[in-house]
Amino acid sequence: MYISGKIFTARDRVHKRIYKIAYDRKMEREEAEILKSLQNTAIYHCGPIIKRINGDRVGCESKEDIRSDFDMFFAGNYRLYSGGPTTSARMEKYQKVVCSFLNVGIVIGKGGMPGVDFSEIGGVYLAFPGGCGAVFSSFVKKVVGVLWESEFGMPEALWVMEVEKFGPLIVAQDSYGGNLYRKD
Amino acid sequence: MVSGYPHKREILFGCIVRLLEINATSVTPDTEKILKEELDRESKSGKNLATAQLSLMLENLHYGKEMGLPICQDTGTVNIFIEFPPDFAFFKGFVQTIREAVKTATEKLPLRPNTVDPFTGRNEGNNLGYNAPHIYYELNEDIDFLRITVMNKGGGSENMSALFMLNSSSDIDDIINTVVGRISEAGGKPCPPVILGIGIGGDALMSMYLAKKALLRPMFMRNPRKEIADLEERIKREVNRNGAGIMGLGEGITCLDVRIEAGMRHPASFPVGMIVQCYSHRVSSALISKNWEIKYIHGEGGNPNENL
Numbered sequence: 477m478y479i480s481g482k483i484f485t486a487r488d489r490v491h492k493r494i495y496k497i498a499y500d501r502k503m504e505r506e507e508a509e510i511l512k513s514l515q516n517t518a519i520y521h522c523g524p525i526i527k528r529i530n531g532d533r534v535g536c537e538s539k540e541d542i543r544s545d546f547d548m549f550f551a552g553n554y555r556l557y558s559g560g561p562t563t564s565a566r567m568e569k570y571q572k573v574v575c576s577f578l579n580v581g582i583v584i585g586k587g588g589m590p591g592v593d594f595s596e597i598g599g600v601y602l603a604f605p606g607g608c609g610a611v612f613s614s615f616v617k618k619v620v621g622v623l624w625e626s627e628f629g630m631p632e633a634l635w636v637m638e639v640e641k642f643g644p645l646i647v648a649q650d651s652y653g654g655n656l657y658r659k660d
Numbered sequence: 661m662v663s664g665y666p667h668k669r670e671i672l673f674g675c676i677v678r679l680l681e682i683n684a685t686s687v688t689p690d691t692e693k694i695l696k697e698e699l700d701r702e703s704k705s706g707k708n709l710a711t712a713q714l715s716l717m718l719e720n721l722h723y724g725k726e727m728g729l730p731i732c733q734d735t736g737t738v739n740i741f742i743e744f745p746p747d748f749a750f751f752k753g754f755v756q757t758i759r760e761a762v763k764t765a766t767e768k769l770p771l772r773p774n775t776v777d778p779f780t781g782r783n784e785g786n787n788l789g790y791n792a793p794h795i796y797y798e799l800n801e802d803i804d805f806l807r808i809t810v811m812n813k814g815g816g817s818e819n820m821s822a823l824f825m826l827n828s829s830s831d832i833d834d835i836i837n838t839v840v841g842r843i844s845e846a847g848g849k850p851c852p853p854v855i856l857g858i859g860i861g862g863d864a865l866m867s868m869y870l871a872k873k874a875l876l877r878p879m880f881m882r883n884p885r886k887e888i889a890d891l892e893e894r895i896k897r898e899v900n901r902n903g904a905g906i907m908g909l910g911e912g913i914t915c916l917d918v919r920i921e922a923g924m925r926h927p928a929s930f931p932v933g934m935i936v937q938c939y940s941h942r943v944s945s946a947l948i949s950k951n952w953e954i955k956y957i958h959g960e961g962g963n964p965n966e967n968l
C-alpha cells in the first residue's frame with residue numbers, strides 16, 4: 477500500500493521522551509500543541525538526513541540553553557536528503573504507550589516489532605525496506621518542521637513531513653494478529 | 661618527489677572526501693551485481709515479497725547514484741583502514757587532515773552526524789569526537805604505496821555483531837551453530853541480506869578486528885586456506901536454510917556472503933568474532949603512490965601486488 481499525508485519521524489529518544497510525558501504529563505505548552513497536531517498521522521521509525529536550506533543548521537546547544545529556548549519547533553525551509561527506516565524493535569517497549577498517547581495507529585519501520593501486539597494498539601505495522609533512503613526522499617513533498625532537534629540532534633529529532641505515495645509499504649503486522657515476521 | 665606538506669595535505673583531504681562520497685551514494689559494484697541477480701531469480705520464482713523489496717532496493721541504488729543522494733540515511737560510522745609500506749612518509753597533521761575531511765564531507769554530501777558521546781548523549785554534529793573517526797593502521801611490506809580503505813558501516817547491522825568466547829575444545833560444528841543461532845535471532849534487524857565477517861582465533865580483540873577486516877574482501881573471494889573456504893560456504897548455506905529472508909519477511913536470500921579470517925588462539929581460548937554487515941555494503945579505497953598520485957578503487961582493498 478501507499479501513504480500520502482502527514483507523518484513524523486520518531487526513534488529511540490523521541491519514543492522515550494513521549495513515554496515519559498505520557499506518564500508525568502509534564503510538557504511545555506508548545507510541545508503539547510505540536511504533539512496534539514500529530515493525532516491520526518503516522519509514526520515513521522527513521523533518523524533522516526535533513527538540512528536547513530536557509531540559515532545555520534542548529535547544532536546541539538548546551539543543556540542550559542535548551543530549556544530557555546521556547547522555539548523548540550523550528551518551522552522553516554528544509555531539504556530531506558535520505559530517510560529510510562530504522563530498526564523498529566528498539567522502540568518496542570515504548571510503542572503502545574506512545575501510539576495511545578498520540579492517538580496514532582500506523583507505525584512504519586523495518587524489521588518488525590515482535591513484542592508489540594498491534595491488535596492492542598488497533599493499528600498496523602508497515603514495513604519499508606531498510607536502506608531505501610534516497611528513494612524515500614522522492615516521496616517527501618515538504619518537511620514541515622522539527623521538534624527537539626537541539627536536544628536530540630538530527631537523527632533523533634521529531635521531524636514532521638508531508639509525503640505523497642510513500643511506498644510500496646508491506647502490511648507486516650496487523651490488528652488481527654497477522655504477522656509476516658513469524659515463521660508459522 | 662613531491663615536497664611540501666600543503667600539497668600532500670590537499671591530496672589526502674580530497675581523497676577522504678571522495679571516498680566518503682563514493683560510499684554515501686553507492687554500494688560496491690559486486691554487491692549491486694549480486695542483488696540484481698537475486699532479483700532476476702526471485703522474479704522468476706513468483707516470490708512477491710522478495711521481488712518487491714529487491715526491486716525497490718535496486719531502484720534506490722539507482723536513484724541515489726543518479727541524484728548524488730545518500731542511499732541509506734544511516735551513512736554509518738566512518739571506518740578508515742590505512743596500510744602503509746615501511747618507508748611511507750607520514751607528515752605532522754596527517755590525522756588532523758583526515759578529521760577535517762570527515763567534517764567537510766559530513767557538511768557537504770551530507771553524511772548523517774553519527775557520533776554521540778556515550779555519557780552525555782550529545783551528538784557532536786560532524787562525525788568527529790574522541791576516538792572518532794575510527795582509524796586503523798597496518799604496516800604492509802608487500803606494497804610500495806599507501807592504501808586507504810574507507811568503510812561506512814551502518815549501525816543496525818553492527819548491533820547484531822558479537823564476540824563469542826567459545827570453549828577451548830570447540831569444533832567446527834560449534835562455530836557454525838553459534839553463528840547461525842545469532843543470525844537467526846537477529847531476524848530482520850540487520851537489514852538482510854547480510855554479509856558476515858568472521859574472525860576465528862586470535863584473542864578477544866584480534867578476532868573482532870579480523871572479522872571487520874574480513875568484510876573488506878570482494879564478494880565471493882574465498883579464504884585461500886581450503887578448510888576455511890569450506891567453512892565459509894557451509895555457514896552461508898546454513899544461514900540461508902530457514903533464514904529470515906529479505907528484511908526478515910521470510911522470502912529471499914538471507915546471507916550474501918561469509919568471509920572468515922583466522923589467527924592463532926591461546927590454548928585455553930577459542931574466540932569467534934562476528935561483525936554483521938547489511939546489504940548496503942559501502943567500501944572504497946584509494947591507492948596513493950610515492951609521488952602522491954591517487955587511484956580510486958570502488959569495492960575492496962584491491963590486489964596488494966597491484967602496480968600504479
